[in-house]
Amino acid sequence: MSLRTKDTKEEILIIGKQLIQLVGYNAFSYADISKKLNIKNAAVHYHYPGKQDLLLSLLTNYISQYKNLGTELETSSLHSLKKLEKFIDPYTQLVDNNSICIIGSIASDYNTLPNAVKIKIAELIDLVIGLVEQTLRTGKKAGELNFTIPARTQALLIMTNLAAGVQLARITGKQDFVAIKKSILQHLKT
Amino acid sequence: MSLRTKDTKEEILIIGKQLIQLVGYNAFSYADISKKLNIKNAAVHYHYPGKQDLLLSLLTNYISQYKNLGTELETSSLHSLKKLEKFIDPYTQLVDNNSICIIGSIASDYNTLPNAVKIKIAELIDLVIGLVEQTLRTGKKAGELNFTIPARTQALLIMTNLAAGVQLARITGKQDFVAIKKSILQHLKT
DNA sequence: CTAATTACTTACTAATTAGTAAGTAATTTA
DNA sequence: TAAATTACTTACTAATTAGTAAGTAATTAG
Numbered sequence: 267m268s269l270r271t272k273d274t275k276e277e278i279l280i281i282g283k284q285l286i287q288l289v290g291y292n293a294f295s296y297a298d299i300s301k302k303l304n305i306k307n308a309a310v311h312y313h314y315p316g317k318q319d320l321l322l323s324l325l326t327n328y329i330s331q332y333k334n335l336g337t338e339l340e341t342s343s344l345h346s347l348k349k350l351e352k353f354i355d356p357y358t359q360l361v362d363n364n365s366i367c368i369i370g371s372i373a374s375d376y377n378t379l380p381n382a383v384k385i386k387i388a389e390l391i392d393l394v395i396g397l398v399e400q401t402l403r404t405g406k407k408a409g410e411l412n413f414t415i416p417a418r419t420q421a422l423l424i425m426t427n428l429a430a431g432v433q434l435a436r437i438t439g440k441q442d443f444v445a446i447k448k449s450i451l452q453h454l455k456t
Numbered sequence: 457m458s459l460r461t462k463d464t465k466e467e468i469l470i471i472g473k474q475l476i477q478l479v480g481y482n483a484f485s486y487a488d489i490s491k492k493l494n495i496k497n498a499a500v501h502y503h504y505p506g507k508q509d510l511l512l513s514l515l516t517n518y519i520s521q522y523k524n525l526g527t528e529l530e531t532s533s534l535h536s537l538k539k540l541e542k543f544i545d546p547y548t549q550l551v552d553n554n555s556i557c558i559i560g561s562i563a564s565d566y567n568t569l570p571n572a573v574k575i576k577i578a579e580l581i582d583l584v585i586g587l588v589e590q591t592l593r594t595g596k597k598a599g600e601l602n603f604t605i606p607a608r609t610q611a612l613l614i615m616t617n618l619a620a621g622v623q624l625a626r627i628t629g630k631q632d633f634v635a636i637k638k639s640i641l642q643h644l645k646t
Numbered sequence: 647c648t649a650a651t652t653a654c655t656t657a658c659t660a661a662t663t664a665g666t667a668a669g670t671a672a673t674t675t676a
Numbered sequence: 677t678a679a680a681t682t683a684c685t686t687a688c689t690a691a692t693t694a695g696t697a698a699g700t701a702a703t704t705a706g
Contacts, residue, residue: 274683292482293568295663309684311665366564373623374556374564378483388627395628415642419635423617426624426636430616433563437578438585445609446616452605464653485693499654501695 275313277303279327282320287365291321291375318380321372325386328368329393336397346405347451350424353398354447360432361443369394370429395421405454412456424450465503467493469517472510477555481511481565508570511562515576518558519583526587536595537641540614543588544637550622551633559584560619585611595644602646614640 281302285294296317300307314320339349360367372379372387379387398421405411413420427446435443471492475484486507490497504510529539550557562569562577569577588611595601603610617636625633 272683289568290480290482290565292480293565296665297662305683306685307664308666308686312682312684315665317664364567370620370623371564373620373627374561375480375483376623376626377554378479384627391624391627415639416635419639422621422624422632422636423613423639426617426620427613428616428620429623430560430563430618430620431612433560433566433619434581434612434616436566437563437574437581442612445606446612449605449609449613462653486695487692495653496655497694498656498696502652502654505695507694 274303274305274309278310278313278320279324283324283368284365286321286324286368286371287360287363290371291317292378318383321379321383322386324368325372325383325390329386329390332390332393332397336393336400339397339401340404346401346408346410347454349401349405350398350451350454353401354428354450357428357432358443358447361435361440364436366432366436367429369425370433373429395425398424402454409456411454413454464493464495464499468500468503468510469514473514473558474555476511476514476558476561477550477553480561481507482568508573511569511573512576514558515562515573515580519576519580522580522583522587526583526590529587529591530594536591536598536600537644539591539595540588540641540644543591544618544640547618547622548633548637551625551630554626556622556626557619559615560623563619585615588614592644599646601644603644 278299281299282294285298296307296310299310303309310320314323335353339352342349344352357367369387369391372383373391376384376387395418399417402411402413402420403417406413406417415423427450431443431446435441435446468489471489472484475488486497486500489500493499500510504513525543529542532539534542547557559577559581562573563581566574566577585608589607592601592603592610593607596603596607605613617640621633621636625631625636
């Protein structure tokens with residue numbers, strides 16, 4: 267076992283994620299990544315042979331992180347509104363960083379992506395919708411949340427508010443996202 | 457005055473619009489347009505010297521169309537829900553065409569666009585939000601619509617439901633967009 | 647009828663793209 | 677300690693990109 271001072275593979279993934287959120291999948295190149303890390307573009311190809319390999323790794327990471335969040339929320343004794351806030355909070359950070367969420371970014375580029383990626387992004391979206399849906403369902407059953415439409419539809423409304431909320435707020439200003447976030451939570455209160 | 461059998465300039469704009477909605481601004485090239493119209497890529501540059509000129513023309517068109525729609529809706533005696541349906545209906549078509557709306561598409565690419573385009577897209581978004589906001593306000597005053605949050609926030613919620621709704625539905629299926637649309641209108645009913 | 651204008655094509659350039667093949671220094675394994 | 681592996685660099689290629697300059701055929705204007 268060695269003391270690694272660098273973890274280029276991981277750093278590439280972090281930069282890649284930032285670039286997708288900042289400018290989109292089709293607007294960044296391996297040169298952008300290599301310049302930021304002071305390595306050669308071939309080094310990026312060494313770790314991720316093609317751009318789609320990088321994206322697949324990113325999506326796989328997201329899937330495992332959201333699976334963890336799902337388990338955490340299911341076993342947690344937090345109030346459902348707090349659970350939802352836990353899900354929503356990262357989106358506020360995005361607006362501050364002039365960025366949009368991975369799902370919204372990749373969804374916009376969907377038709378340009380190789381099939382393997384399409385399948386993975388669908389898996390991620392299903393997972394995230396399911397996570398919100400389940401939180402809503404549990405919260406309603408516990409009398410902590412109030413909504414009348416099907417849980418999946420309510421989850422879709424929240425997801426779309428957030429995904430497009432960060433997209434719009436980057437242009438019209440953060441206060442619009444703040445208003446959206448507040449409304450989502452207010453609307454669910456009993 | 458001549459009988460024009462071709463209007464290449466207009467056709468370029470139509471193809472450009474379709475491509476932006478289908479694959480996004482950064483994923484199409486002048487070659488894509490010229491191939492579809494059986495002309496040379498230099499002919500596209502003749503009509504729109506740069507890609508940004510094309511996009512600016514497109515946005516200018518949208519702005520004038522939405523201004524017309526705004527006037528139409530203001531002077532119309534239609535029930536407010538019908539007015540909103542008139543606004544929402546085109547989005548359903550997008551899902552059928554495997555496409556997303558211009559605003560959502562361009563908003564995702566926002567950080568990669570030249571400043572002149574950024575200004576124009578902001579103008580378009582303000583216009584569209586204003587249009588929905590005004591329809592909501594008038595509808596509420598007339599007792600035709602019911603909502604408790606500020607009109608602008610309600611407009612933002614609807615806009616984000618639609619913009620991200622088509623993005624998601626392209627991946628998860630049309631029925632998700634149908635559910636979203638139905639919920640938006642149902643929620644506003646008195 | 648001539649000159650100008652329009653709407654292109656031909657032919658190109660410079661930059662950037664994703665990606666590869668071969669080499670190398672340092673580390674790890676057997 | 678020799679062999680293999682890891683993590684790169686050097687050096688490149690083929691394709692695609694946005695964009696341009698010069699030429700041309702057809703139409704239009706004076």
